[in-house]
Amino acid sequence: MPQPAHANDFDFAASGRRVFAVEADGLAAVAGRIDGAFSAACRAILASRGRVVCCGMGKSGHVARKIAATLASTGTPAFYVHPGEAAHGDLGMVTDADIVLALSYSGESDEVLLLLPALKRQGNPVIAMTGRPASTLAREADIHLDVSVPSEACPLALAPTSSTTASLAMGDALAVALLEARGFTADDFARSHPAGALGRRLLLHITDVMHAGDDVPKVGPDASVSEALVEMSRKRLGMTAVVDADDRLLGLYTDGDLRRSLDDEHVDLRGTRIEAVMTRAPRTIDADALAVEAAQLMETHKINALLVVDGERRVVGALNIHDLLRARVV
Template sequence: MPQPSPLTLPVSPASLAASGRRVIEIEARALDALAARLDGSFSAACQAILAGQGRVVCTGMGKSGHVARKIAATLASTGTPAFYVHPGEAGHGDLGMITDADVVLALSYSGESDEVLMLLPVLKRQGNTVIAMTGRPQSTLARESDLHLDVSVPAEACPLDLAPTSSTTASLAMGDALAVALLDARGFTADDFARSHPAGSLGRRLLLHITDVMHAGDDVPRVDVGATLSQALVEMSRKRLGMTAVVDGDGRLAGLFTDGDLRRTLDNPALDVRTARIAEVMTRQPKTIGADQLAVEAARLMETHKISGLIVVDDEQRPVGALNIHDLLRARVV
């Protein structure tokens, strides 16, 4: 295997950065041209996929194959069942994975990949809708497919104009455009997304509700509005959440007392902490949250208002739970 030749001259950081910047600028121009070229063929491709009774089968060789794998993964995670089939393996038995109800998305920038073209007669005989994604509208694949998505680019970002760079970026962007347009058309929601990502951080953020992470029942710190500050401190120490709810005679939330309130109370020389009542030092109308809300909403509320704990209330403003930032950290919501 040939080895890369060693550098004979030092390369300046500025020239390396300039080279990288040039690549990004060339690819950005390619994407601008792609966006301007999006037309009825794109809409027809979306409609064909929406009308399909099966899945989207993505295929392609080499770099186009890598892009096809990513497009299949993005489609599958956004509400459009999809998978990747290697065109070389398809000719040796994997064609059996493709049913007549499936839509085939075939990628080849040249539009002349032998392995992809070999599949066309079988797919046509089976009745599959074939959507081609190429950089050459006059290529064999473009002409023989039912629909064509033009991902041609003015130039590759590679200075030799050989390595697929701008062309693979354009193909990836076209795949993302398909996936998001289909997501919008299907009315795909955040809950739908979470159901296909249950093991990841996205799933945790979207699936976990307050009830999954809050302390409930006897673990909720609370004192009566007529309690002393000393009684409130004992309750806070017992429940170890750095706060306590203060409730009125009907059990409704009247206020909240936190570690921060305690520090402010100790800084007040006019207040005798030995005789003070909790009603004198509590925070009235504290921020609260409902038990049916997402845990990520609690994290957002804490971050916005610079607080570290929340009381969970029901529709009648009665405390039913409590949680702090450590509960969200343990649940890996933040």
């Protein structure tokens, strides 16, 4: 398509700002109508024994898909069904326990209206989200959410812009209100996002990433520095714990301590006992802590490794920054 003659002189930034202003006005108008109908919709969804079935055609369909995804990830079981496909068999996915959230800004989408008799016959409550309270869908629904906006951001008033933004915001408002009412937590969110970064951060514990048993580098306080180095090299964690006969932590010796020892003319690698050069109060972490807590501890104190101890200060594990990187915690 050829560019118009004035394209080089067009103020794109002003046009973009105007869109934001128009859509902000639309959101403000819809926010002012969050009332008893909104509360009724939330109560109906909470009382439902089934899922929220979201449907809509065209741009409303895209919005309905996003609302379904947001609801499902925040504790409200939901899915999207295409109205056209529903009329040709997919309506079988909707059980009599489900509640339907139908989107149509005009409130007159034929494909959505065609489903109403079957839904009513099955006893499904219908929540409508439209921009026309007098429309067929608004009148036939059990609950109507008015998402009408003063104007579209499209200067031709043709492309759904402000109206779709308002519908998305209304869907978000439903999801968040339901989330808060259910007492949904960050842990709950992580369980529905196990492959995501948040899921890893909230579900992965120290025991999932630490080295344990014979893989933990440990020496006694009478070991020489060179014996500690052999243990560090064998276990490849860049450190070794110094423990008593009951595996209780006495200290820590790291690669950094080795560099300092080499600079100290009084340290004989074969003759100096490790307890003379170890760090006596090292940072540690509990085995039942989250892996992300280890990452935060390392970052805060600028260290690359941690010993894992139990309630009696026995060394039960060890990990370093590379373990957290492999687990994609950091």
